[in-house]
Amino acid sequence: MSQLDSGAVAKSRVAIIGGGVCGLACAVSLQQAGFEVQVFEATTAYGQVGAGIGLGPNAVRALEAMGILEPLLQRLPQGNHFVKGFLFYCGLRDHQLVYDYPAAPELPNVNMQRAAFLEALSSQLLDLHSINFGKRCMSVTESSTNSGALNIYFTDGTTHIADVVLGADGIKSTIRNFIVNSGASMGGAAVQRSRRAVFSNTVYYRGMVPYSALLAAGFKTPMSDRPACFVGPNKHIVFIAIKPRDLVMVSASSTNYNVPLGTESLPEESTWVDDVPRDELQKDFDGWGPDVSILLGLMPEKVSRWSLRVVHPPLENYTRGRVALLGDAAHGMLPHLGAGAGQGLEDALLLVRLLKRPETNRDNLPAVLQTYSDVRRPRAQAVWEVSDRAGRVYDFHGPHGSTPEGLREDLEDICAPIWHYDLDRDLESAIEMLRANGSFAH
């Protein structure tokens, strides 16, 4: 029996707000399961350039379980897409190797340009007209006239009606207001928009450096196709050589540990990414070792600076009624373990699996979404915390301090709880809970 024949929730109109990594993955998978899905994306098109995105073993398995991995892999160059491990060097003085996070040839890992990833996902949509660009959602309300329906309002003055709304609108989520301000009216006020998205006290400087110029300047730290990281007090620098393109991708992180998370504010409407002179970055890393000076000295004259925000304190719920959050909208975290998108993909997988269950129907839909939230919140929050801890360890604020032995102790297996997660168990737990509370028949 197909989902549409089952009389289940597949006849519902699903609106996904945000066509980023998680929204698109969810849309493709739901469409393939027979759902009527519309995606509303604020930008007018996907950019052609953009940073790379790395998907760890759990994220790759989630894509596979959603049936959308293969077309992505076809777009990647032939090669070995497995965990290559991370090399940690001291950022100060002689740049000694402090820890070699071992490669794991048995664990899949995919790295690709974000724009290419989004393009590959959107090409899998069964209905190409189901992605609506240039549609910035302002608010969502429960219809007072049409029971169970949700009205979605856009900044261009248009509206859309849906039975289920999935908020995949990223860290600056508008849909989060509907969840956080439970019971309160939605106005789209700026102050509400920022709710729970706080400045992480971390800025990220990003840029590319020519690989050959680095070698010519006497850079001595070994470079391979493995990502590497200079660690040091309050800061670290992640770098990876993309040799075929003669480039090294550099992300330099600098954190103010003197202020508690959530107390340092940025102007509400300030841009989160701006260009700053290279001098600012060099000053920030003043006194670091010779290879750091070479690396940063070769960065472009203007580097892009990201003021990273995170969801904090954690949401008490990812859902309200027939509206649910996924991805960064629910649990935006620091990028220190490259785990954020993976958590959103795990969310998407559980949502899709639950929505397409034959037992799911319009009446029990709020209970199904509530169970999704109950299962996903502890997992995503645990990954949020380990990502935060990783940054502290790189920045010499780890529990075992800054000696090579202490760093090794803190870094060993730090990714294991993220990578070795049983995705099927999420579904089993959710079904057990839904049966226990009577939403699903035994």
Ligand SMILES: Cc1cc2nc3c(=O)[nH]c(=O)nc-3n(C[C@H](O)[C@H](O)[C@H](O)COP(=O)(O)OP(=O)(O)OC[C@H]3O[C@@H](n4cnc5c(N)ncnc54)[C@H](O)[C@@H]3O)c2cc1C
């Ligand atoms: C520097 C950096 C490096 C990272 N590296 C990695 C990595 O290697 N691996 C990894 O797993 N994660 C990484 N992350 C985290 C990852 O980028 C996020 O977790 C992931 O993009 C979240 O996906 P999402 O779909 O939830 O949100 P997003 O990717 O932010 O997508 C949200 C979408 O919603 C749209 N939108 C926003 N508001 C509205 C609105 N009101 N109406 C309609 N549309 C709207 C946006 O335009 C956007 O397209 C990194 C993050 C940063 C900052």
